[in-house]
Amino acid sequence: MSFYVVVGAGPVGRETARLLGEEGHDVVLTSRSVGSNTLRNVRAVQADATDASELARVCQGADAIFMCAMATYHRWPTDFFPIIDGTVRAAEAVGAKLIVLGNLYGYGESADSPLRSDLSLDPTSKKGTAPSIIEGKPTAFIGNLDATHAWAFTKDVARTLVAASRYTGEWGRAFHVPSQYASPRQLILKTAAMLRQEALEIRSYSTAEMEALGMHELIEMSYLFETPLLVDSSDAEMLLGIKASSLEVMIADTLRDHL
Structure with a gap:
């Protein structure tokens, strides 16, 4: 122990x-x-x-x-x-x-996708919403709704941290949490389907709307959602034995906390 x-x-x-x-x-x-x-x-x-x-x-x-x-x-x-x-x-x-x-902010806007854990840090921002689909309301997100994005699951993050603590190789390195990939639109539609609801209007917030709503921090980080963002987690999968949960498991677990 x-x-x-x-x-x-x-x-x-x-x-x-x-x-x-x-x-x-x-x-x-x-x-x-x-x-x-x-x-x-x-x-x-x-x-x-x-x-x-x-x-x-x-x-x-x-x-x-x-x-x-x-x-x-x-x-x-x-x-x-x-x-x-x-x-x-x-x-x-x-x-x-x-x-x-950690997070992916340190790689910055110019980093090539998929992001690798050995990339040099070059932050763009100084930091270096899951909308109410449950209520059947129109859904808005930030950035390009059809750009493929990596989504990590809280429980997979924790499992990666625990596995990393037992890593026997050289320390002072990063591991990326194994993730699943979907565009915001695909994620919204899959969530609505699992709720047996129709996804009504799906749209992207304009910069003016985000400013009016006080979403200034999201404006700064919106570059993460403008183009495809993929994460190379092959080293974590190979060296730590961690695999990503399915999107269905991620969504179902998240919904349990809000229903």
């Missing part, structure tokens, strides 16, 4: 803690407000990841730390870096492995 600390009690953090706890490990799930916890072998501990000393006390004796904390989207440029800095310094202080949940 090992001791693990999961920083961040959002969907990925909680699922990562659940997986580790179900394996019989001693797990601490920590964030500024961890809330209630009924996960097996998981203790909820309130701590601020920006305070490296406080977090190091929580992590003392940990075999690995999973950094799954995220900043509020519109405050990402100012709030995320103190979180990651505090977690890195805590991991260094206690001598624990560090597995970090």
